[in-house]
Amino acid sequence: MITLIKSATIIDSSSLYHQQKKDILIQEGIIKQIEDTIPSKKEYTIVTKENLHVSCGWFDTSVSFGEPGYEERETIKNGLQVAAKSGFTAVAVNANSNPVIDNKAAVEFLIHKGNGFATKLYPIAALTAQSKGTEMAELYDMQQSGAIAFGDYKKPIDNDNLMKVAILYAQNFDGLVLSFPKNKSIASEGIAHEGINSTKLGLKGIPALAEELQIARDLFLLEYTGGKLHIPTISTVKSVDLIKEAKKKGLQVTCSVAVHNLTLTDIELHEFDSNYKTNPPLRTNADCKALQKGVKSGVIDIITSDHNPIDIEHKKLEFSEAKDGTIGLESLFSAVNSVLDLKDFIEQITSKPRHIFGLASTSISEGRTADISLFNPEEKYTFIKKDILSTSKNSAFINKKMNGKVYGIYANNQLILNS
Known part of the structure; x- marks a missing residue:
């Protein structure tokens, strides 16, 4: 599986690319390349999202x-x-x-x-x-x-x-x-x-x-x-x-x-x-x-x-x-x-x-395992009951005004995105 994340602002103070907008190529769960632009290929899974940001x-x-x-x-x-x-x-x-x-x-x-x-x-x-x-x-x-x-x-x-x-x-x-x-x-x-x-x-x-x-x-x-x-x-x-x-x-x-x-x-x-x-x-x-x-x-x-x-x-x-x-x-x-x-x-x-909690650190850097959260920090919306994915619905945030949209994650060699 090869995934290409396009035009993502990287938020990771441990990375050389902190606060830079880059393309990120991930192959079999490993970050292979981080560049200003990486050409797309037919076999790639392409991730493009509005105002895309990524962090560890x-x-x-x-x-x-x-x-x-x-x-x-x-x-x-x-x-x-x-x-x-x-x-x-x-x-x-x-x-x-x-x-x-x-x-x-x-x-x-x-x-x-x-x-x-x-x-x-x-x-x-x-x-x-x-x-x-x-x-x-x-x-x-x-x-x-x-x-x-x-x-x-x-x-x-x-x-x-x-x-x-x-x-x-x-x-x-x-x-x-x-x-x-x-x-x-x-x-x-x-x-x-x-x-x-x-x-x-x-x-x-x-x-x-x-x-x-x-x-x-x-x-x-x-x-x-x-x-x-x-x-x-x-x-x-x-x-x-x-x-x-x-x-x-x-x-x-x-x-x-x-x-x-x-x-x-x-x-x-x-x-x-x-x-x-x-x-x-x-x-x-x-x-x-x-x-x-x-x-x-x-x-x-x-x-x-x-x-x-x-x-x-x-x-x-x-x-x-x-x-x-x-x-x-x-x-x-x-x-x-x-x-x-x-x-x-x-x-x-x-x-x-x-x-x-004694877990290994992660970093958005070439050669490291891809363990990444994808989000847009600037989208405003109101959290409503249909936003709840859990089986139980006991949320204290129903009808609260929010700022920021989560797109999903790439981790454990899997890309999980919200529909």
């Missing part, structure tokens, strides 16, 4: 597919096809299935199910057995089977000593531990950000303090143990400040932000639409601005969709009864590109997550 393949570090156990929400097959058409050449899949991915066989099952697709699947295994937070899972065995990190999805580790021991143990094999930032006793039964809007709407609040206390605890533990720690999906002003200060002290801490926390606020809750019920909750405009600033400054290392499909039976309920979560693969790029400039966030979906 996007990597989403927090994706949930239902399989195994919740296939009605999303199968691995459909999920990886959605990811490809959303611009992602790799996704890290959370352990929140049934059964939980907490052993070697379960990790191998996920990897086997993900084989052969354009988008590469990487398992995040559970940190504790059955994600119950009581005893550590078999981390080393799961890493040897292909797990790239360990975390109990959306479940904080209450036991301080267990978290300490996990960080210490993971250092023996350079494992990456994730700690979800939520103090359950402070958050209690809250379902929305504690503030003016939750008070007006009569919704039980989750204080920003619940997140910040847990992060402070984890940073103290990390300072004691050494090693490295990743804090997924932060959402408050002070969380950004805490991590900024920890990095200044030299701690090996990284963090991510979910696209909905980066772009939406708790003002959305006035319609009591359960698609806006997320964990952590949507917070204030000040939090959004701090998170955006954190991305620009590099304090926040990763932007994730935190894609979490929920079937209609568990989502289309009263706000207090509905499950947390929104899908986000299809809307991540366009939503972030609506509030930040491309140069301010491209590393947070390409090189930075790969480095943090």
Whole structure:
């Protein structure tokens, strides 16, 4: 298979061709030639798109597919096809299935199910057995089977000593531990950000303090143990400040932000639409601005969709009864590109997550494996339900104005384009 990508602006700071418009010739999955103009031949598959831009393949570090156990929400097959058409050449899949991915066989099952697709699947295994937070899972065995990190999805580790021991143990094999930032006793039964809007709407609040206390605890533990720690999906002003200060002290801490926390606020809750019920909750405009600033400054290392499909039976309920979560693969790029400039966030979906999760770097350079996302950063549109490719339709971005169109990917010797 020979593919010729025509007149593409290359966005890749590691490439000699960064910010240049070039033709790219790919043969059997390898970038063979990059030139101003490459003549077309009959046997070539030609890719020509309006205002075409390409970057190294996007990597989403927090994706949930239902399989195994919740296939009605999303199968691995459909999920990886959605990811490809959303611009992602790799996704890290959370352990929140049934059964939980907490052993070697379960990790191998996920990897086997993900084989052969354009988008590469990487398992995040559970940190504790059955994600119950009581005893550590078999981390080393799961890493040897292909797990790239360990975390109990959306479940904080209450036991301080267990978290300490996990960080210490993971250092023996350079494992990456994730700690979800939520103090359950402070958050209690809250379902929305504690503030003016939750008070007006009569919704039980989750204080920003619940997140910040847990992060402070984890940073103290990390300072004691050494090693490295990743804090997924932060959402408050002070969380950004805490991590900024920890990095200044030299701690090996990284963090991510979910696209909905980066772009939406708790003002959305006035319609009591359960698609806006997320964990952590949507917070204030000040939090959004701090998170955006954190991305620009590099304090926040990763932007994730935190894609979490929920079937209609568990989502289309009263706000207090509905499950947390929104899908986000299809809307991540366009939503972030609506509030930040491309140069301010491209590393947070390409090189930075790969480095943090221990994956090989990619580059749009001659002789390198083609791992490329294709997009137009300037097309404005309104995201509507027909734009959703996922099986579940629980998107917080329906009817939101967007900027940027994803064309598809070239990865794993496969060209996947949106129709």
